[in-house]
Amino acid sequence: MLISLCVIALNEEKTIEHLLNDIKKQSFPHSSIQLILVDSCSQDDTKKIMNEFFENSDFFDIKVLDNIKKKQAAGWNVAIQNAIGDVIIRVDAHASIPTDFIEKNIKVLESGEDISGGKRPNILVNSTNWTELLLTAESSMFGSSIAPYRKSEEKKYVNSMFHAAYRKEVFNNVGLFNEKLGRTEDNELHYRMRKAGYKFCYSPEIVSYQHVRSSLKKMLKQKFLNGYWIGLTLGVCPRCLSLYHFVPASFVLALIVCSIISLYTPFFILLLLALYFSFAILMSFFSLKQTKKNSLVLILLPFIFFSLHFFYGIGTIIGMLAYPFKRKSLSLN
Structure with missing residues (x-):
């Protein structure tokens, strides 16, 4: 099974290198991973870091692509259109994934599911009293959301999830992200997927992390x-x-x-x-x-x-x- 792991970034030089190191440590065979890195016209060293990673890798294939429209939905569409894998996995650039992230997602999909994902707790890049406060607020159910993909310990079907793995046929059947939307493109696409009969299988064994914003502003x-x-x-x-x-x-x-x-x-x-x-x-x-x-x-x-x-x-x-x-x-x- 070939996996297309997709990352979209805009001015993420402070976190993208950490994520790429996480990807390099994945336990799933690198010879079965296509890595697609999409830069959305960053004005920092994000694309430079992507290209340097491209030069030193043992993956099946690496593509560093441009998202000239800059919008996140357009970036995901660039990645999906260039994905050749049987499974497409989305991971945000300001995220972190454990070594077994791909392996555990594939295990769920091989059990007969079409879409898989798991917990997505928040973490800090630099820990101070202030950033710990922001992390506590963002991690709280009262401060963020009651969405089950954040903390649930029960395997279940949910309405949506972050950092999900999809069989490619899902996109072939329901289409791509709506590029007219911003920040809610996931909600709309996942609604279309549910409407088409697909289920989002949440497994508490799958974990990925999201870096919390470093300032209140x-x-x-x-x-x-x-x-x-x-x-x-x-x-x-x-x-x-x-x-x-x-x-x-x-x-x-x-x-x-x-x-x-x-x-x-x-x-x-x-x-x-x-x-x-x-x-x-x-x-x-x-x-x-x-x-x-x-x-x-x-x-x-x-x-x-x-x-x-x-x-x-x-x-x-x-x-x-x-x-x-x-x-x-x-x-x-």
Whole structure:
């Protein structure tokens, strides 16, 4: 069985070399791995690092390709169109994979599944008190998501997953990523796959890691843009989204309504904030108990939670408001 392992990168010089070293250490036979590296017009040394890796490898084949459209969906399509493997595996450039990552995915596929994947916990490149705080917030169910691909210990079928392995026939049957979408291209493609009858087999034995953003500014920008594209995608393909995608937007709307009412009485805004921060503090204690962190900086965790939810929610609202003006450019037809 030939495997096409695909990596798309844009200005990832700080993490791409670590990932390539992980790939070099894979226990699956290198003679059965085609490695496709796609650079999305990086302005740092990302492509240089890719080309240097190309020169010193023992893989079946390595291709270093360009994604001139820069968008991630377009980059994945470049990779898929150049993949010759029986199985296509997607891994983000700011990720890390253990030595048995490919081997365990193939084991699941050989059991009769069409799509496989597993846990995707967050990790740090450089550990400081501040980045540990951001990691705790992003790793928390309250701070990120309840998606089962993050932590579940049960083998099951799920609606979506990161760093998945697909039989190539899946793409042949349902098509490629929609390049009109940004950050929700996975949701829409996976919806089409489920609609076509394919199942996403989650195995807790499969693990890959995602590097958390190194600053609060970058993390808030990520949350805002994620929310923004959720808002836009609601008008394009509402069935590819889940209700939990809109919880932050509902919270922000409640804040706005209660703030307006506070012109007459502050009771409701105070009640809402009291309820929110009570739950945020409770979840902070739960997170600290799990991570066993004792730094005083973690007192800030409830406020980090609030910032993440607010930026995601306001992004979703702006995306929904912007959709009527972008409807023609986002049409899937």
